[in-house]
Amino acid sequence: xxxxxxxxxxxxxxxxxxxxxxxxxxxxxxxxxFLGPSGAGKSTTQKILIKILEDYRGKIFYNGKDIQEYSDxxxxxxxxxxxxxxxxxxxxxxxxxxxxxxxxKNNANIEDLMKxxxxxxxxxxxxxxxxxxxxxxxxxxxxxxxxxxxxxxxxPTNGLDPKNAMILKDMIREFRDxxxxxxxxSHIMSDIDQLCDNVAFIVEGEIIExxxxxxxxxxxxxxxxxxxxxxxNETVTVEFPLDGIGKNxxxxxxxxxxxxxxxxxxxxxxxxxxxxxxxxxxRDE
Amino acid sequence: MNSQLAILVKxxxxxxxxxxxxxxxxxxxxxWGVVLLLVNSDFLAGLLPFVLFLDATMMSIMYIGAEMHFxxxxxxxxxxxxxxxxxxxxxxxxxxxxxxxNLVSSLLIIAVFFIAGKAGWTYDVGFNIxxxxxxxxxxxxxxxxxxxxxxxxxxxxxxxxVSMFVIAIFLMIPSVLLMLGVIQGEEWExxxxxxxxxxxxxxxxxGFPNEAGELVFGFEYFVSLGYILFGxxxxxxxxxxxxxxxxxxxQSGV
Numbered sequence: 001x002x003x004x005x006x007x008x009x010x011x012x013x014x015x016x017x018x019x020x021x022x023x024x025x026x027x028x029x030x031x032x033x034f035l036g037p038s039g040a041g042k043s044t045t046q047k048i049l050i051k052i053l054e055d056y057r058g059k060i061f062y063n064g065k066d067i068q069e070y071s072d073x074x075x076x077x078x079x080x081x082x083x084x085x086x087x088x089x090x091x092x093x094x095x096x097x098x099x100x101x102x103x104x105k106n107n108a109n110i111e112d113l114m115k116x117x118x119x120x121x122x123x124x125x126x127x128x129x130x131x132x133x134x135x136x137x138x139x140x141x142x143x144x145x146x147x148x149x150x151x152x153x154x155x156p157t158n159g160l161d162p163k164n165a166m167i168l169k170d171m172i173r174e175f176r177d178x179x180x181x182x183x184x185x186s187h188i189m190s191d192i193d194q195l196c197d198n199v200a201f202i203v204e205g206e207i208i209e210x211x212x213x214x215x216x217x218x219x220x221x222x223x224x225x226x227x228x229x230x231x232x233n234e235t236v237t238v239e240f241p242l243d244g245i246g247k248n249x250x251x252x253x254x255x256x257x258x259x260x261x262x263x264x265x266x267x268x269x270x271x272x273x274x275x276x277x278x279x280x281x282x283r284d285e
Numbered sequence: 286m287n288s289q290l291a292i293l294v295k296x297x298x299x300x301x302x303x304x305x306x307x308x309x310x311x312x313x314x315x316x317w318g319v320v321l322l323l324v325n326s327d328f329l330a331g332l333l334p335f336v337l338f339l340d341a342t343m344m345s346i347m348y349i350g351a352e353m354h355f356x357x358x359x360x361x362x363x364x365x366x367x368x369x370x371x372x373x374x375x376x377x378x379x380x381x382x383x384x385x386x387n388l389v390s391s392l393l394i395i396a397v398f399f400i401a402g403k404a405g406w407t408y409d410v411g412f413n414i415x416x417x418x419x420x421x422x423x424x425x426x427x428x429x430x431x432x433x434x435x436x437x438x439x440x441x442x443x444x445x446x447v448s449m450f451v452i453a454i455f456l457m458i459p460s461v462l463l464m465l466g467v468i469q470g471e472e473w474e475x476x477x478x479x480x481x482x483x484x485x486x487x488x489x490x491x492g493f494p495n496e497a498g499e500l501v502f503g504f505e506y507f508v509s510l511g512y513i514l515f516g517x518x519x520x521x522x523x524x525x526x527x528x529x530x531x532x533x534x535x536q537s538g539v
Contacts, residue, residue, distance in 0.1 A: 052366050052534055075369040082537070086364040090303040099299075102292045103368045142364065 001150060001181045002026040002049060007058035009041075009048060009205075018044055019056070020205040026198075031172065031182040033196035035189065035270070037280055041205040042185035043083070046152055049183065050080055062150075076105055079148035083155040085135035086142070089128035093119060093138055096127060097145060104146035113141045116171060118164070132159045140168060144175070151175060151182045157191050169195055189271040199270070203278045213270055220273040224266035227251070229258035242266065290374050290381075297352075297382025304355055306348055306386065314393035321401040333398045333410050334493050335464065337391050337417065338486045341424035343449060343457060344390070346432035349383045350445040353436035356536075363537040372529045380429050380521065387425040388418065410493075413500055417492030423510070424485035427517030430525050431481075437532040456482040464490075474505065481516065484509035 002025065009019040019041050026032040034042045047053040049060060051067055051074060060067045067074065087096045093114075101107050114120040117137040127135065136159050143151060153172070157165040172195055176182055186192055192199050193213050200210040209216065223242040228235055240251045242265060254260075274280075301307055317336070321329055356362055365375060395414070402409035439445050460482040462468045477483040487509035494500055 047534075047537065050367055052363075052537055054530075072369045072371050075367050078367070080364070080367040082360070082363055084360050084363075086360045088300060088303070088361055089359055091300070095299075099292075099296050100364070100368065103289065103370055105369075 001028045001063060002183070003059075003061040004045075004049075005059040005061075007045070007048065007056060007060065009044060009053065009056040012055075018205050019048070021058070022200075022202070022205070022207045024200055024207060024210060026181060026183055028181055029176060029179055030197040031176050031184060031195050033192040033199040034183070034185040034202055035187070035192045035199055035274060036185075036202035037187055040202045042187075042202055043154055044205075045202070046154055046183065046185050050078060050152055076146060077149045078152060079143035079146060079150070080152045081139045081143035081154065081156055083158060085127075085130075085132070085139060087127040087135060087138060090126060092124050093127055093130070094123040096138070097141060100142060101145050106147045108145050108147045110141070110145060113144055117141060117167065133161060133164060136160055137164060137168070140171065144171075149180060151180055153182065153184045155186050155188070156184060157186075157188060165191075189269065189274065193270045201274055201278055203280050209273075209277045216270065216273050217267055220276055221268045222266035225251070226262075226264045226266060227254060227260065228262040229254060229260050231258065235261060239266070287374075289370060290378055293370065293374055293378030294381045294385070297378050298385060300355075301348075301352065301382060301386050304352070306351065307389070310386070310390035310393060313390070314397050317394055318397040318401065321397065321406050329407060331410070333395070333412075334486075334490045335461070336394055337421055338424070338489050340387060340391055340394065341421045341489060342428045342482055342485050343453065345383060345387055345425045345428040346435065346449055346452070347445075348386065349379065349429045349432035350436050350439075350442065350449075352379070352383070353433065354442040354445065360536060362533045366533050366537065372533075373526050376433065376521070376525050376529050379433060380426055380525075383429040383432075384422060384425045387429075388422060391418070391421045391425075411498070412494065413492045415492075416500065417489060420485075420488035420490075420492055423488060423513055423517070427481070427513050427520070428485065430517050430520045434520060434524050434528065437528050452482075456480050459483070460486055478505065478508055478512070481513065484512045484516075488513060 004022060004024050007019055007022045008017050010017045022041075022045070024032075034045060036042050044053065048056050049067075051070070062070065062074070087093075088099075091099075094110075097110055097114075101110065111120065114123055117140055119134060119137055119141065122130070122134065127138065130138065136156075140153075140156070143153070151172070156172070157168055160168060169191070172182055172184075176197075182195075184191065184195060196213060198210065198212050199216070201208045211219070225240045225242055225245055226237060227240065228237050230236075238254065240248055245251060268276075395417070398407070398410055401407045435448050436445060439448065459468070459477065460480055463473060463477055463483065464486060478487075487505050491502060491506045491510075492500070
């Protein structure tokens with residue numbers, strides 16, 4: 001759906017490029033994640049893809065056509081949720097939504113969306129009276145109100161409590177399952193891990209690694225099995241290589257003879273893999 | 286007007302109302318009414334052209350500056366950039382919204398002076414309403430465009446107020462001094478034609494009769510009209526629209 005070739009970008013006041021020749025493809029009906037620390041170039045890339053930033057070098061194609069050839073009609077097909085709240089605070093949530101709704105040809109069912117994010121009861125409240133979490137949820141309604149084909153989400157769960165973050169993640173998956181395509185930028189590993197079909201690690205404007213979270217875990221994971229059992233009132237921990245585990249007699253004996261407390265495969269987290277691959281911690285802002 | 290532009294203008298007017306800008310205009314008109322009633326002075330009635338001139342120029346810059354400041358603090362420009370609305374329509378809607386608001390504000394002030402004249406609180410100020418309103422609309426539009434462009438380069442509302450102060454010192458005060466006859470002479474009058482404040486004043490005062498009770502549309506009126514009209518269009522076309530994208534991108538955190 002989106003194809004990015006050798007993308008480079010330099011802010012007018014900077015001497016060096018902040019995006020340094022990145023290449024990636026976002027396929028239709030997938031959730032593609034950009035994982036990286038603050039200042040890595042995630043939001044800048046998103047702003048280029050949604051045609052806010054111009055003067056980039058390289059090529060970007062949307063449905064096979066250079067995005068520079070698209071007029072403002074481009075925005076009929078995309079929805080964008082920014083990291084910060086973007087509403088008129090002296091207007092109610094519904095007045096905000098109705099204003100933006102009229103600017104699009106295609107309109108979603110607002111009542112359904114507002115109910116889904118838990119804002120329907122507060123629809124007539126001034127946005128200025130909303131909490132940060134409520135404003136973020138309203139951002140999502142704003143992004144979805146034109147029934148977009150492609151959704152851009154910048155740090156979508158930042159500022160949300162776990163319950164609302166879960167609702168939002170469910171909505172993103174449903175959007176994908178119904179044929180939509182999603183581009184997410186985040187520094188929150190769990191968001192990317194739980195949602196994305198494919199992920200790119202971006203550091204200092206360069207993509208260091210790109211694959212599905214599962215493949216990355218297989219590629220960089222520890223491939224071991226850790227077993228904990230009780231013996232003489234003490235917990236004993238033993239680690240076995242995952243390869244050939246079914247034929248490992250010592251492992252089988254322990255399973256058969258000991259009081260097993262825990263059994264874990266040595267699956268590395270995406271955050272560990274990110275640090276291993278890039279040498280940069282995600283929360284080093 | 287296309288439907289998208291109509292939606293945007295309606296949105297602008299709605300927000301001006303929500304942010305209390307309309308209430309301020311009504312309050313100003315009421316204050317004028319009270320002052321005219323209490324002071325009962327013909328001198329004050331003679332100030333109507335000046336009040337309308339001030340409303341169309343300095344107040345236009347201040348209202349659009351305030352609106353842009355509110356939008357800046359709420360980051361709403363960012364989300365407007367990802368709608369199927371062209372920059373031209375976004376800028377035009379702000380100019381039209383502010384001009385309509387200022388027109389209403391001017392009409393309220395005119396109504397107060399009219400009522401004061403008919404009620405005998407002051408003398409009846411006679412004028413050609415169509416010429417006056419045409420002057421108000423053209424001057425307001427141009428000064429709104431000017432205010433918009435100024436707001437692109439100002440970090441906060443304080444900077445906007447400083448700019449207004451500079452405009453008042455270098456453009457408005459000379460114009461007022463000429464109106465009051467403090468500075469006189471043909472050379473001054475010709476030189477002041479370069480001052481957009483003076484030009485705005487000329488096209489509004491053009492609707493008020495001279496001492497002989499006649500409307501006079503002389504050389505100054507038409508030069509001022511062309512200056513404000515085409516100057517405003519040029520500012521809109523060559524600065525307000527092209528620089529809007531840069532301004533809006535800066536508001537998105539760049």
